[in-house]
Amino acid sequence: MPEIATFVAELREAFGDATINEAVARGKAGEPTFFARENGRTVGTKSADAFNRWPADGSVRDRHYCAGCDGSCVGTGRRYSERR
Structure with missing residues (x-):
């Protein structure tokens, strides 16, 4: 997931390692705090509402x-x- 890894690295620079690491860990644990999909692979938990979801395209x-x-x-x- 190279594009997602780059994006997450940029988020870490902007918001700090602890904040992003916590969001990713919580997403992996089932909370809708982090979700990524690239090349058919997914990580994290999707948001329950359509307002916060990334566009399908x-x-x-x-x-x-x-x-x-x-x-x-x-x-x-x-x-x-x-x-x-």
């Missing part, structure tokens, strides 16, 4: 994080306030 750009956002700022380190 895996698209990030189709999600709008704030009014007028197309997702192109994701991963750039720019804050929303810097877009104006």
Whole structure:
């Protein structure tokens, strides 16, 4: 799961090892705190509601994080306030 591993590493950088390790461990234990799927492999527990689920096609750009956002700022380190 190389893409998921890269994503989780970026989450660890942003939120700290302890926070992400706890979320992953709780997801593996059956809580809906972490779920990943890549190349037919899954880890963790899916969210029970559709609101918090990742889009079925895996698209990030189709999600709008704030009014007028197309997702192109994701991963750039720019804050929303810097877009104006």
